[in-house]
Amino acid sequence: MSRAPVIELPLTDEMLSRQSRELARTWAPARGIIGFFSEVDHKRIGMRFILTALAFFVLGGVLAALMRLQLAFPENTLIGPDLYNQLFTMHGTTMMFLFAVPVMEGLGLYFTPLLVGARTIALPRLAAFGYWIFLAGGVFLYVSFLLNIGPDNGWFSYVPLAGPEFGPGKRADTWAQLITFTEVASLVGAIVTIVTIFKYRRPGMTLDRVPMFAWAELVTSFMIIFAMPAVMLASTTLILDRLVGTHFFNQAEGGDPILYQHLFWFFGHPEVYLIFLPAQGLMSTLIQAFSSRPIVGYVWLVTALVATAFMGFGLWVHHMFTVGLPQNGSSFFTAASMMIAIPSGVQIFCWIATMWTGRVRLEPPMLFALGYFVIFIIGGMTGIMVASVPVDLQLHDTYFVVAHLHYVLIGGAVFPLFGALYYWFPKMTGRMPNRRLGMISFWLLFIGFNLTFFPMHQLGMIGMPRRVYTYLPGLGWETLNLAATAGAITMAIGALTLTVNAVYALRRGEAAAANPWQASTLEWSTSSPPPPHNFSPERVIASRDPLWDDPPGQPIVVGVRSDKREVLVTRLLDAEPDHRYHSPEPSIWPFVTAMATTFMLIWSIFSPWALVWGSIPPAIAMIFWFWPRGRSIDDETHPPEKGRPQLEAATGPA
Amino acid sequence: MSATVPVVDVSRLPSFAFGHRSILWWATLGLIAIEGTAFALMIAAYIYLKWRVPEWPPGVAPPDLMWGTLTTIVVLASCIPNHLTKKAAEQLDVGRTRLWIAVSLGFAIAFLVLRAFEFTTLNCWWDTNAYGSIVWMLLGAHTAHVITDVVDTAVIAAIFFTGPLDAHRFVDASENAAYYYFVVFSWLPIYAVIYLAPRLV
Numbered sequence: 085m086s087r088a089p090v091i092e093l094p095l096t097d098e099m100l101s102r103q104s105r106e107l108a109r110t111w112a113p114a115r116g117i118i119g120f121f122s123e124v125d126h127k128r129i130g131m132r133f134i135l136t137a138l139a140f141f142v143l144g145g146v147l148a149a150l151m152r153l154q155l156a157f158p159e160n161t162l163i164g165p166d167l168y169n170q171l172f173t174m175h176g177t178t179m180m181f182l183f184a185v186p187v188m189e190g191l192g193l194y195f196t197p198l199l200v201g202a203r204t205i206a207l208p209r210l211a212a213f214g215y216w217i218f219l220a221g222g223v224f225l226y227v228s229f230l231l232n233i234g235p236d237n238g239w240f241s242y243v244p245l246a247g248p249e250f251g252p253g254k255r256a257d258t259w260a261q262l263i264t265f266t267e268v269a270s271l272v273g274a275i276v277t278i279v280t281i282f283k284y285r286r287p288g289m290t291l292d293r294v295p296m297f298a299w300a301e302l303v304t305s306f307m308i309i310f311a312m313p314a315v316m317l318a319s320t321t322l323i324l325d326r327l328v329g330t331h332f333f334n335q336a337e338g339g340d341p342i343l344y345q346h347l348f349w350f351f352g353h354p355e356v357y358l359i360f361l362p363a364q365g366l367m368s369t370l371i372q373a374f375s376s377r378p379i380v381g382y383v384w385l386v387t388a389l390v391a392t393a394f395m396g397f398g399l400w401v402h403h404m405f406t407v408g409l410p411q412n413g414s415s416f417f418t419a420a421s422m423m424i425a426i427p428s429g430v431q432i433f434c435w436i437a438t439m440w441t442g443r444v445r446l447e448p449p450m451l452f453a454l455g456y457f458v459i460f461i462i463g464g465m466t467g468i469m470v471a472s473v474p475v476d477l478q479l480h481d482t483y484f485v486v487a488h489l490h491y492v493l494i495g496g497a498v499f500p501l502f503g504a505l506y507y508w509f510p511k512m513t514g515r516m517p518n519r520r521l522g523m524i525s526f527w528l529l530f531i532g533f534n535l536t537f538f539p540m541h542q543l544g545m546i547g548m549p550r551r552v553y554t555y556l557p558g559l560g561w562e563t564l565n566l567a568a569t570a571g572a573i574t575m576a577i578g579a580l581t582l583t584v585n586a587v588y589a590l591r592r593g594e595a596a597a598a599n600p601w602q603a604s605t606l607e608w609s610t611s612s613p614p615p616p617h618n619f620s621p622e623r624v625i626a627s628r629d630p631l632w633d634d635p636p637g638q639p640i641v642v643g644v645r646s647d648k649r650e651v652l653v654t655r656l657l658d659a660e661p662d663h664r665y666h667s668p669e670p671s672i673w674p675f676v677t678a679m680a681t682t683f684m685l686i687w688s689i690f691s692p693w694a695l696v697w698g699s700i701p702p703a704i705a706m707i708f709w710f711w712p713r714g715r716s717i718d719d720e721t722h723p724p725e726k727g728r729p730q731l732e733a734a735t736g737p738a
Numbered sequence: 739m740s741a742t743v744p745v746v747d748v749s750r751l752p753s754f755a756f757g758h759r760s761i762l763w764w765a766t767l768g769l770i771a772i773e774g775t776a777f778a779l780m781i782a783a784y785i786y787l788k789w790r791v792p793e794w795p796p797g798v799a800p801p802d803l804m805w806g807t808l809t810t811i812v813v814l815a816s817c818i819p820n821h822l823t824k825k826a827a828e829q830l831d832v833g834r835t836r837l838w839i840a841v842s843l844g845f846a847i848a849f850l851v852l853r854a855f856e857f858t859t860l861n862c863w864w865d866t867n868a869y870g871s872i873v874w875m876l877l878g879a880h881t882a883h884v885i886t887d888v889v890d891t892a893v894i895a896a897i898f899f900t901g902p903l904d905a906h907r908f909v910d911a912s913e914n915a916a917y918y919y920f921v922v923f924s925w926l927p928i929y930a931v932i933y934l935a936p937r938l939v
Contacts, residue, residue, distance in 0.1 A: 278768060282764060330864050638744075712903075
């Protein structure tokens with residue numbers, strides 16, 4: 085039962101282009117300095133997320149390079165133990181919290197509305213708030229590091245090392261509060277993504293036509309909602325133990341340090357999937373586009389994403405095998421960890437089948453996707469090894485684990501990410517990157533990566549522990565460490581060529597057509613870069629791959645106002661039109677709220693009273709954010725007392 | 739150019755909606771899922787800490803029942819004005835929405851006052867031992883939600899009395915009432931953990 089039936093109207097091209105011009109005026113980004121801080125355009129917010137996260141990736145990479153230089157030779161004195169502790173903690177924290185999760189979120193904010201055919205994201209002011217909080221958290225961490233109060237207890241900040249007894253100063257508090265910043269940013273991003281995919285889909289885009297990357301972002305967002313509260317609790321209890329003398333982790337007063345590990349890893353393992361699952365969506369996207377055929381096993385791939393998400397919550401104890409937990413429990417987590425290979429395998433076979441039956445084009449994005457196959461599968465193999473308790477007891481806290489986690493995360497997430505950034509670069513900037521430079525950067529990264537991390541498997545097996553700032557000569561570790569350092573330098577050059585390519589393309593690159601890769605999803609149906617309102621005209625979707633399979637002359641959606649920021653809200657399952665909705669206008673208040681919240685969070689490192697007095701400014705800012713401005717521009721619903729016909733429409737059967 | 743083209747005309751659709759059709763309902767549900775998970779994990783931490791020691795509560799008396807129980811009764815009663823607020827808002831009835839949101843706000847403030855007394859009869863401090871820490875955390879986290887709800891309700895009530903008013907404000911009032919149900923119903927398991935669990939063993 086459609087509430088908006090298809091009818092015939094005499095629409096001319098002239099009328100459509102007039103509407104398009106009006107839409108561009110209505111949705112134009114805010115201007116000036118105030119405008120910059122008031123931005124609610126999802127493409128700009130998404131781009132800010134991506135660029136900021138890449139900047140943190142570079143910083144995290146520099147820290148890694150410093151560690152590799154220190155470890156290049158035995159008894160090297162470039163970096164002392166205290167700074168080294170900060171370096172590996174900052175590196176892990178940066179890569180997990182300030183790069184991997186936010187960059188995937190940024191891609192989601194940029195592309196989810198484009199993939200589902202919407203004019204914008206749901207709750208754009210909330211997304212803007214999320215960005216400012218993320219930026220403030222990252223700046224706070226690096227300023228603290230420069231002031232010599234950078235965290236130094238590892239990216240998980242275990243107690244008792246990080247507790248009040250063994251962690252004097254403010255370093256552990258810096259870590260705990262950074263977690264608050266990044267988790268708030270991720271949580272609001274998750275809500276925005278879920279609501280966008282559920283309610284803003286173009287008519288015709290039923291749930292079984294949602295593009296794979298949007299599915300991956302949706303599943304990831306649900307994981308964020310159920311995983312992040314655990315780390316919120318872990319970091320809050322840690323800071324309470326340190327600041328106001330609670331005893332959550334104090335053995336002498338009935339607390340337990342192991343509780344911290346449970347809370348942390350109940351988040352920490354899903355965290356890996358928060359990075360990995362969006363990348364699986366990117367893999368499906370790239371493989372479909374460059375195999376020139378619809379993806380094989382769409383339903384299987386979606387099921388695999390959902391299954392991985394569920395299983396991801398039942399694996400956390402495999403990070404704690406050496407703690408000495410009951411053996412039956414450990415066996416359960418071994419089995420669960422091995423089971424995760426099933427959905428991963430399903431995905432890989434679907435992709436192989438797609439390439440096998442398609443016509444593969446070896447463009448740079450596809451090379452990055454193929455790099456995934458080599459690197460991630462090796463990482464998966466070593467994952468099965470360390471999932472087994474006896475092997476893990478031997479290899480825990482050695483370089484074998486460092487090798488494993490980098491194979492999984494760089495292979496499983498960073499390679500698909502670089503592929504996707506290359507793939508979407510023309511859409512985001514309107515310029516084509518240089519193919520030859522793209523190829524070179526792939527090979528530099530691929531070879532450099534394997535040269536850096538493959539020797540670490542061996543280093544771990546012959547006993548080199550993680551997180552040591554130096555080692556003695558004569559242990560047989562010298563050559564392998566030197567090789568790893570050479571690999572790290574190669575990777576750095578690879579990352580540099582990627583940057584050079586991007587800058588060159590922006591200045592000199594060929595102008596990009598709307599669909600330079602002949603891909604099938606909706607973002608390629610609009611200009612490169614997309615106009616402020618994303619699409620016009622908006623055509624009803626008739627298939628999973630609209631640019632390949634939709635018949636010409638699909639009905640156009642009309643009646644969504646173009647003189648104000650109005651969007652069409654559709655129903656969850658079948659995307660039938662439901663109601664029109666006035667999307668929020670640009671506002672400075674999300675920025676002000678974020679800054680007031682930042683002030684409160686930093687103050688609360690020093691005094692618990694910050695949570696009382698410091699919470700007043702953010703509350704006031706939020707009231708301004710929420711307060712309706714001046715005369716309502718929703719004139720058609722004003723005054724509501726006279727709105728009986730609309731009342732019936734609004735409360736009628738859904 | 740005179741040929742007609744097929745279109746889907748949505749101009750007659752409403753410009754707002756209540757319940758699961760609205761954007762705000764989904765956003766609120768997301769918030770509830772996040773905070774519900776946080777409460778569930780705090781309760782899990784409580785149970786975990788309880789397992790670690792032979793005596794529970796360790797070395798202190800259980801919290802007094804009076805204030806906590808009184809709060810619970812008032813909170814459950816407050817569901818009635820909350821329900822009436824939600825209904826009035828969904829019927830776009832300005833007068834009744836004003837009336838019931840004011841009554842709901844009164845109840846929420848009473849809730850907060852009673853909560854202050856609860857803190858005085860817990861029979862432990864947050865730094866007494868790990869038991870005290872988790873009890874204070876549970877009660878404190880829930881209280882933060884009550885405070886948030888009082889502020890939200892006060893702001894929406896103020897808008898209803900001073901304007902500018904349009905249909906979206908009724909959706910806000912309806913969703914605020916939905917969120918209040920979460921504040922109420924998340925309290926019941928926390929009440930059971932704080933007040934009943936120490937007496938069961």
